[in-house]
Amino acid sequence: MNDMQWAPIGSEPVPPPLPPTRVDFAGDRSVFRKMVTKGAMLELVTFGFYRFWLVTDIRRHLWSNTSIDGDAAEYTGRGKELLIGFLFALAILVPIYLAYFLIGIEFERWQGFASTPLFISFYAFGQFAIFRARRYRLTRTVWRGVRFWMDGSGWAYSFRAMAWGLLVFLTLGLALPWREASLERYKMQHTHYGDLSGDFEGDGWTFFKRGWWLWLLSPIAMVIFPLAPFFYAEFKAREWRWWLDGIRIGGVSLSSELPHDAFYGLYWKVIGWWMLLSIIFAAYLGGATMLVVKLSGLPVEQVFGPDNTAKSIPMLVMMVIGYFAVALAVNIIMRVYLQRDLWAKVLETVEVHNIGAAADVRGSGELASALGEGFADGLDVAGF
Amino acid sequence: MSELSTEAPAQSAKPTIFFDGVSSRRRQVTLTLGDAIEIVEEGGSPVRWAYADIRRADSPAGILRLAATSAPPLARLEIRDAALAADVTVRCMRLDEHQTTRRGVAKIVGWSVAAAVSIVCVVLFGVPLAADRLAPLVPKPIERRIGDASEVQVKTIFGRRTCEDPAGKAAFTKLVNRLRDAAGLDDDAMTAGVLPTSVPNAFALPGGKVFLLQGLLDKAESPDELAGILAHELGHLKHHDNMRGLIYNGGTSFLIGLLFGDVTGSSAVIFASRSVVEASYSREAETAADTFAIEIMHALGRSPKPSAELMFRITGKEGGSGFTILASHPLTEDRLARMTREDRPASGPPLLTDTEWQALKGICGSGKI
Numbered sequence: 001m002n003d004m005q006w007a008p009i010g011s012e013p014v015p016p017p018l019p020p021t022r023v024d025f026a027g028d029r030s031v032f033r034k035m036v037t038k039g040a041m042l043e044l045v046t047f048g049f050y051r052f053w054l055v056t057d058i059r060r061h062l063w064s065n066t067s068i069d070g071d072a073a074e075y076t077g078r079g080k081e082l083l084i085g086f087l088f089a090l091a092i093l094v095p096i097y098l099a100y101f102l103i104g105i106e107f108e109r110w111q112g113f114a115s116t117p118l119f120i121s122f123y124a125f126g127q128f129a130i131f132r133a134r135r136y137r138l139t140r141t142v143w144r145g146v147r148f149w150m151d152g153s154g155w156a157y158s159f160r161a162m163a164w165g166l167l168v169f170l171t172l173g174l175a176l177p178w179r180e181a182s183l184e185r186y187k188m189q190h191t192h193y194g195d196l197s198g199d200f201e202g203d204g205w206t207f208f209k210r211g212w213w214l215w216l217l218s219p220i221a222m223v224i225f226p227l228a229p230f231f232y233a234e235f236k237a238r239e240w241r242w243w244l245d246g247i248r249i250g251g252v253s254l255s256s257e258l259p260h261d262a263f264y265g266l267y268w269k270v271i272g273w274w275m276l277l278s279i280i281f282a283a284y285l286g287g288a289t290m291l292v293v294k295l296s297g298l299p300v301e302q303v304f305g306p307d308n309t310a311k312s313i314p315m316l317v318m319m320v321i322g323y324f325a326v327a328l329a330v331n332i333i334m335r336v337y338l339q340r341d342l343w344a345k346v347l348e349t350v351e352v353h354n355i356g357a358a359a360d361v362r363g364s365g366e367l368a369s370a371l372g373e374g375f376a377d378g379l380d381v382a383g384f
Numbered sequence: 385m386s387e388l389s390t391e392a393p394a395q396s397a398k399p400t401i402f403f404d405g406v407s408s409r410r411r412q413v414t415l416t417l418g419d420a421i422e423i424v425e426e427g428g429s430p431v432r433w434a435y436a437d438i439r440r441a442d443s444p445a446g447i448l449r450l451a452a453t454s455a456p457p458l459a460r461l462e463i464r465d466a467a468l469a470a471d472v473t474v475r476c477m478r479l480d481e482h483q484t485t486r487r488g489v490a491k492i493v494g495w496s497v498a499a500a501v502s503i504v505c506v507v508l509f510g511v512p513l514a515a516d517r518l519a520p521l522v523p524k525p526i527e528r529r530i531g532d533a534s535e536v537q538v539k540t541i542f543g544r545r546t547c548e549d550p551a552g553k554a555a556f557t558k559l560v561n562r563l564r565d566a567a568g569l570d571d572d573a574m575t576a577g578v579l580p581t582s583v584p585n586a587f588a589l590p591g592g593k594v595f596l597l598q599g600l601l602d603k604a605e606s607p608d609e610l611a612g613i614l615a616h617e618l619g620h621l622k623h624h625d626n627m628r629g630l631i632y633n634g635g636t637s638f639l640i641g642l643l644f645g646d647v648t649g650s651s652a653v654i655f656a657s658r659s660v661v662e663a664s665y666s667r668e669a670e671t672a673a674d675t676f677a678i679e680i681m682h683a684l685g686r687s688p689k690p691s692a693e694l695m696f697r698i699t700g701k702e703g704g705s706g707f708t709i710l711a712s713h714p715l716t717e718d719r720l721a722r723m724t725r726e727d728r729p730a731s732g733p734p735l736l737t738d739t740e741w742q743a744l745k746g747i748c749g750s751g752k753i
Binding site for chain 2: 026027028042045046047049050053060063064065067071072074075076079094097101104106142143144145146147193194358359360361362363
């Protein structure tokens with residue numbers, strides 16, 4: 001059948017604009033669930049060190065099941081890289097923490113709690129880490145045998161993020177759309193796929209028009225608590241759609257029809273699981289207490305009473321076990337709903353226009369080290 | 385056996401796609417499975433991949449995606465036809481060699497457990513040892529600087545003023561000096577002051593700053609009650625407990641944070657394990673400071689018991705609530721019991737005369753806060 005003639009795309013001048021193509025996500029949900037369950041357990045027995053491999057597995061699964069124009073992407077990063085990046089980041093962060101501590105003392109001597117603003121420097125460092133971590137992930141993202149890559153400076157990005165952050169703070173959050181637009185523009189303009197350069201065409205005003213009323217209503221959510229998830233889901237969906245609509249890479253552009261209520265279900269499922277787990281945990285604690293009381297044959301006050309450090313240990317152990325079990329379950333739930341399901345939900349609404357522009361792109365760009373991810377991990381700002 | 389299907393180009397119902405790793409062009413190719421895979425694009429020069437070089441790359445279900453160690457790192461061959469894929473899979477004996485195996489995972493687990501055990505050992509034995517050895521070696525100026533910093537903080541919390549009534553101050557200085565001499569601390573090793581706040585407490589800061597809060601002074605009924613508590617704080621100074629605590633807390637939170645992958649040390653597990661470990665350490669330090677207070681009071685010919693009674697009046701019975709394993713101080717009733725055992729009839733002169741005691745009580749002025 002190989003004489004069925006497929007004109008190799010790009011072999012002749014660009015054909016007339018093709019209809020938009022869709023992005024397909026073919027990941028099997030139960031495969032993902034099993035993967036994160038196993039990963040969460042391994043994370044538990046390795047005191048969290050397995051996270052580097054689990055995060056890598058999750059990305060490999062999500063990337064390789066995502067097909068654009070019929071060809072699936074691939075994630076080529078590995079857990080070991082993340083571990084090494086983390087260790088390097090530690091070696092750099094430790095002296096910084098020490099310096100922070102010593103400078104803090106000098107500040108405090110001058111004025112009580114004057115060192116609090118020093119904490120801001122860590123926020124700036126976190127922004128730097130976010131940029132560099134994105135660079136790592138992007139250079140491990142491959143589609144059609146060509147990788148994405150990034151230039152630009154992490155510190156320049158961090159400076160922008162800080163300046164805009166201050167403005168958002170001063171305007172009580174109203175400037176947020178413009179902050180996101182500016183930061184996204186910086187990130188996308190320094191993003192490349194082979195020899196194509198990215199851009200971001202979303203503007204703050206559009207985003208503002210889509211979400212200003214959420215900003216106005218947010219105080220209500222603080223009073224009527226159950227409304228908060230709706231508001232957040234509403235905000236997130238609008239943000240995603242605006243973001244996707246703005247993405248350009250070379251002549252390729254994205255658009256999304258993500259409905260504003262797309263995430264209601266996801267967030268409520270997570271909350272439902274949370275409540276269920278809390279109830280189970282409470283019941284477990286109650287049961288464990290009864291058991292300890294019964295086995296020790298002592299009245300309740302005495303089990304928790306003074307001189308009883310030795311006897312409160314079984315209780316403590318039970319609590320720790322329960323805590324870990326809950327942490328494990330929450331871990332799995334968050335990953336299944338907020339990573340996998342959200343990913344699938346967003347992708348099914350995405351349309352890719354003029355994909356022909358990416359039919360013959362020359363590969364370029366260097367691999368970035370995982371140091372950025374290490375910083376992000378060490379500073380607790382890690383993303384996907 | 386590789387001769388079986390030589391020469392015959394492997395035909396497939398679904399297209400086989402090749403990306404050469406240099407450009408993103410999607411090339412439809414045919415494969416010839418000889419002693420190596422030959423990838424032929426119509427009108428292009430064939431590419432040969434040796435079977436031993438071929439590795440599996442991530443792909444969605446239904447597609448076999450291959451890479452080769454000898455080819456450009458991103459070159460990919462995608463086989464969509466199941467029969468052809470099976471044929472190729474059989475021939476590539478090192479297809480999955482690079483994947484993380486069960487043994488690889490076991491190795492990760494093993495090393496992590498080893499790292500965790502080593503960190504736990506350092507937290508339990510190394511850090512306390514380091515703190516004990518290093519704390520006395522910290523140069524005085526540094527200790528004083530840290531003390532200055534915390535003094536500024538304390539004064540921000542409790543108000544900037546110290547109590548300055550002259551007669552009360554003279555009495556306070558007399559009491560502190562007698563304790564200091566008995567404790568064998570240098571002249572310049574400490575300063576003391578009373579802060580006007582209703583919180584009943586006393587504490588020592590690094591660099592030898594002892595603060596008595598007015599709330600405690602108001603509750604005290606005799607100089608001995610106060611003296612025992614001040615002597616306890618002097619014990620902390622004598623043992624460099626502040627610096628020890630600082631080194632110890634800094635070290636533990638850093639190491640436990642390291643263990644759970646969060647250097648800033650904020651999440652719940654870290655908080656919980658830190659509380660348990662640090663509380664036990666601080667309980668030891670408190671007990672040692674109590675011992676010291678008992679010795680000083682005996683040296684001065686006074687009983688340590690009144691100070692424990694004062695504490696008991698303030699805290700009441702502590703047991704019966706919460707987990708004692710988390711308490712940073714020994715329980716007050718235990719301390720009272722211990723000090724009662726050490727109770728001796730007074731053999732030395734009173735620490736302050738009645739007039740001095742009244743003056744001390746009024747050090748912050750007559751008005752309550």
